[in-house]
Amino acid sequence: MSRALPQVEPDPSLPEEVTVYEVGPRDGLQNEKATVPTQVKVEFVRRLAAAGLGTIETTSFVDPRWVPQLADAEELLGLLGDEGRGARRPVLVPNVRGLDRALAAGVGAVAVFGSATETFARKNLNRGLEESVAMFAPVVERARAEGLWVRAYVSMCFGDPWEGPVPVAQVVDVCRRLMDLGCDQLSLGDTIGVGTVGHVHRLLEALAAVGIGPERVGVHFHDTYGQALANTLAALRDGVTVVDASTGGLGGCPYARSATGNLATEDLVWALEGAGVRTGLRLDALVETSRWMAERLDRPSPSRVVRALAGG
Incomplete structure (x- = not known):
């Protein structure tokens, strides 16, 4: 594998x-059709940690009937032991039942997953906004009472495949409601990847106006239209310092067919x-991890950096 690194020109x-x-x-x-063995997931988390990643979202305690790929949440965390616990190993919990399971597994951080639109809320949560x-x-009240760190995801912040453009004020209102519950961090999701640089700036500006500053915000861009990295850099220039990314560019959304992969961690790094x-990350180790996982998924990594440095 090539050890090429970018020329550093500070910005x-x-x-x-x-x-x-x-x-x-x-x-x-979560959207992989073939079941990924639990031991492979354990190794994946360990490789990511060895590459320098401090915060790793490991699994979800969603009903296995809805996301069969993550039905092994308890087994996964049991095998990881202390490596899968603490404030830097969050898990997704959809409701109180999911939180109960997460607490029984000894987690130290959780995330809830809301929507900026009525249609997606009903499709994803079977409930309106x-x-x-x-x-x-x-969920948030009990998690905080148990001393857990809590994150709020808001999906469809930049567009919805059923409703089309989503007004900035509508997104801000949902974000404010979730943060008012007591969440520590907000993640803005461009679930179908339609966001653009100006839109990112407007949304962050509107959030700051209601007291949700960039220091409490993470960004989560999908790369459907090739805008994920540009949008991320725009958010960073507006003061955001937390970026969601997926090693190898894996991912999508099981409830939104137009949602393609996440921003690849290697491309971001x-x-x-x-x-x-x-970033504290070792690019060579990330690339090697992506190659390893691509072999297990039996397809090339979509990350451009992985392909450039390792041939896919």
């Missing part, structure tokens, strides 16, 4: 350091390293 418009919130084991694998916020209230931004 003062970007933060000095960025935290990569790795979603590969959960969001990256009002009902879904009400459903999350006791290449851009940030070239700009002199610290």
Whole structure:
């Protein structure tokens, strides 16, 4: 494998350091049709940690009937032991039942997954916007009471395949409601990848106006239209320092067919390293991990950096 690295030319418009919130084991694998063996998932998490990733979202305690790929959540965390616990190993919990399972597994951080649109809320949660916020209230309250770190995902922040464009004010209203429940961090999801740089700026500006500053925000861009990296850099220039990414560019959404892969962690790291931004990650180890996982999924990695450095 080539050891090529980008030429470093510092960009003062970007933060000095960025935290990569790795979603590969959960969001990256959840839509895979063939069941990925639990031991492979365990090895995936361990390889990601060895590459320097501090925050790794490991799995989801969703009903296995809805996402069969993640039916092994308890087994996975049991095999990981202490490596799968703590505030930097969050898991997704859809409701109180999911939280109960997560607490029994000894997790230290959870995430809830809301929607900025009524249609997707009903398709993904079988509840409307009002009902879904009400459903999350006791989840967040109990999680905080148990000392857990809590993240709020909001999907369809930049567009919805059924409703089309989503008004910025509507997105801000949903985000504010979820953060008012007591969440520590907000992740803005461009679930179908239609966002653009100006849209990113407008949304972050509107969130800041209601007290949700960039220091409490992470961004989660899908690359459907090739805009994920550009949108991420725009968010970083507006003060965001947490970026969701998936090693190898794995991922999608089982409830939105137009949602393609996540921003690849390697592509993000290449851009940030070239700009002199610290990530604490080893690019060579990430590329090797993506090659390893691609072999197990029996298809090439969609990450451009992986393909350039390792031939896919």
